[in-house]
Amino acid sequence: xxxxxxxxxxVPIINENQVIQTWEVSDLKPNPINKEIYTxxxxxxxxxxxxxxxxxxxxxxxxxxxxxxxxxxxRYRAALQLEITKLPVIVEEVAKKDxxxxxxxxxxxxxxxxxxxxxxIEKLYSYYGRSQGRRTDLEGSGEKxxxxxxxxxxxxxxxxxxxxxxxxxxYNPEYIGKIDExxxxxxxxxxxxxxxxxxxxxxxxxxxxxxxFSDDYKVYNKSCKDMAEIxxxxxxxxxxxxxxxxxRTYKGGKTQLGxxxxxxxxxxxxxxIMNDCYRVLKPDGSFFLNIGDCKDKGKSLNVPHKVLFELxxxxxxxxxxxxxxxxxNATPVQNFKYLQPSYEFIFHLTKSMDYAYNEDVxxxxxxxxxxxxxxxxxxxxxxxxxxxxxxxxxxxxxxAGILYDIWTHHDFLQTSSFQQVAELLDDDEDxxxxxxxxxxxxxxxxxTTKEDDIVxxxxxxxxxxxxxxxxxGRRYRGxxxxxxxxxxxxxxxxxxxxxxxxxxxxxx
Numbered sequence: 127x128x129x130x131x132x133x134x135x136x137v138p139i140i141n142e143n144q145v146i147q148t149w150e151v152s153d154l155k156p157n158p159i160n161k162e163i164y165t166x167x168x169x170x171x172x173x174x175x176x177x178x179x180x181x182x183x184x185x186x187x188x189x190x191x192x193x194x195x196x197x198x199x200x201r202y203r204a205a206l207q208l209e210i211t212k213l214p215v216i217v218e219e220v221a222k223k224d225x226x227x228x229x230x231x232x233x234x235x236x237x238x239x240x241x242x243x244x245x246x247i248e249k250l251y252s253y254y255g256r257s258q259g260r261r262t263d264l265e266g267s268g269e270k271x272x273x274x275x276x277x278x279x280x281x282x283x284x285x286x287x288x289x290x291x292x293x294x295x296x297y298n299p300e301y302i303g304k305i306d307e308x309x310x311x312x313x314x315x316x317x318x319x320x321x322x323x324x325x326x327x328x329x330x331x332x333x334x335x336x337x338x339f340s341d342d343y344k345v346y347n348k349s350c351k352d353m354a355e356i357x358x359x360x361x362x363x364x365x366x367x368x369x370x371x372x373x374r375t376y377k378g379g380k381t382q383l384g385x386x387x388x389x390x391x392x393x394x395x396x397x398x399i400m401n402d403c404y405r406v407l408k409p410d411g412s413f414f415l416n417i418g419d420c421k422d423k424g425k426s427l428n429v430p431h432k433v434l435f436e437l438x439x440x441x442x443x444x445x446x447x448x449x450x451x452x453x454x455n456a457t458p459v460q461n462f463k464y465l466q467p468s469y470e471f472i473f474h475l476t477k478s479m480d481y482a483y484n485e486d487v488x489x490x491x492x493x494x495x496x497x498x499x500x501x502x503x504x505x506x507x508x509x510x511x512x513x514x515x516x517x518x519x520x521x522x523x524x525x526a527g528i529l530y531d532i533w534t535h536h537d538f539l540q541t542s543s544f545q546q547v548a549e550l551l552d553d554d555e556d557x558x559x560x561x562x563x564x565x566x567x568x569x570x571x572x573x574t575t576k577e578d579d580i581v582x583x584x585x586x587x588x589x590x591x592x593x594x595x596x597x598x599g600r601r602y603r604g605x606x607x608x609x610x611x612x613x614x615x616x617x618x619x620x621x622x623x624x625x626x627x628x629x630x631x632x633x634x
Contacts, residue, residue: 146186149215151205153193159226160199163245164233172204186214188232196220197232227253230280239306243281244295247288250277284577287599290316297322313342313596317621343592343602343619347612350584350605353402361406361603362482362579365570365591367416368396371429389427397436403584404441410482412574413443413475416451416566424463430471437475446474446481450532451566472533472566482574533569567594575600589615 176183183205187198195202196218205213220228226249233246254273278288294301294315301315346355369383371392383399386392407413415437417430437443449472567590571581577599583591586604588611595602596619606612 144216144218146214146216148212149189149193151202151211151213154187154189154202154213154215155192155194156199156202157195157225157229159229160195163226163229163249164199164242165239169200169204169207172200173207176201176204176208176210181208181210183210183213186216188216188218190220191217196225196229224253226250234280234282240291240312241302241306243283244291244302246281247277247292250280284599286578287312293319311597313599314621342596343604345586345589345592345602345604345606345612345615345619347607347609348605349399349607351399351402353406353584353605356406356582356603358405359408359411360580361582362408362411362575363570363581363600364403364407364411364413364584365416365567365581366414366583366585367566368400368585370418371420371427389422389429389432393429393432393436396433397440400437400584401440403582404443404477406582407477409477410480411477412446412481412570414449414570415473415475416470417473418470421464430473434473443475443477444479444481446476447531448473452532474570482576484573484576533566567591571595571598571600586615587611589619592619 183201185198185201187201188196189198190196198213198215201213218228230246230249238246251273254277274288275285278285281288283291290312291302294305294312297319298315301310301318304310305312305315344355346353371386371389383392383395386395403413415433417433419429420427434445438445451470451472453468453470567581571594575581578601580601580603581591581595582603583589584605586592586606589602589604592602592604592615602619604615606615
């Protein structure tokens, strides 16, 4: 099933003047339009949840004065199975020409298959009276509005994702089912369409409307000390793990970062190299810096915090928090006078306390994200914290979904998005000797960016951060000074992104 990633533009509003009535189920009629858009065959989960709630349906259906259902077909079908005779409803007058649009509005937060979202998209294009382009009269505003962007917001996708999804449906429609089943992603399915698009372009001798390549990723084979290719305040998230002090060699010789004579010189060089990060970060952007410590003759050097304090001294960063990344593959100690190191630091820095943060990722089941209609006559059981809910399970969660500042492999496995990148974690073509663990970028990307945002790794290596960014519909920028790792990153990224590796134009 598809998971909506961005906040929809239109939310179904039920105002306080609308009265909840009780109607006989026998007087209700399914809307034939519903079958043209949605698949309601499987309601067993809803049946089970309603049964646990003593066969009470708390979220009212929305119907026309004639009893035709606008919203609530799954609840209606579940009621029939459970032989429920009466249901709470709200009666709403909807013009025939607006029926499809209103039904899509009411389903804006529904968990949908991408095949259903495609149906919504086509219905919305039909509703607005044309298949593509711009309208000057949307919503009666008289302003010039991008119709494609407007429809993308309504269905909860980015314009790029929506365009790619329609292209897949046009060239390889069989992939839509695979995306719904979680067997592939939109990015990979779109990449599989490129050959067909190219062939069609040659045969028809004109350019197709879908771009052959987007600016999904750009990697530069140079030091990140000067990121002139990237505009000021244009990056949403910086995520990096620079070389550690005296830990590994990266084929850069004795002058390479991390091989300075003293830790103080390493800290000075590292902070200097990361100077440009502050310039390119957006005012509401985030900077996640992963760095580990090391010892000299048994003494801890405290490099991570010295780097942190120097960054705070030189730039107007806010230190939001220190995250502990608990490692499952820590380097074994050779001296039993020391405890086994099992963690590294990830510092979260921002330019402002008003930084972008996706609350629905951090706390995915907040009450504010659930339907607001609860039985007003419900009497709370003193032994239970929260009432039953007919859709979200036996209890309405209150604190479920809190993310803690100690990150373990197990925590990531519990995230619903982890499976989407499972294939990326089994990549044996990475030549980098110290590539970032593939699970580390997941939460920073999901927590602080949305689709089409730009993710930057100034120490790109073989592009692991880029792979995760692309998989979640973000754009990627990377800097890698080593030619071998740079070429390896282009090879890996080309499997998932829509950018021609030969294009060397500057970042937009």
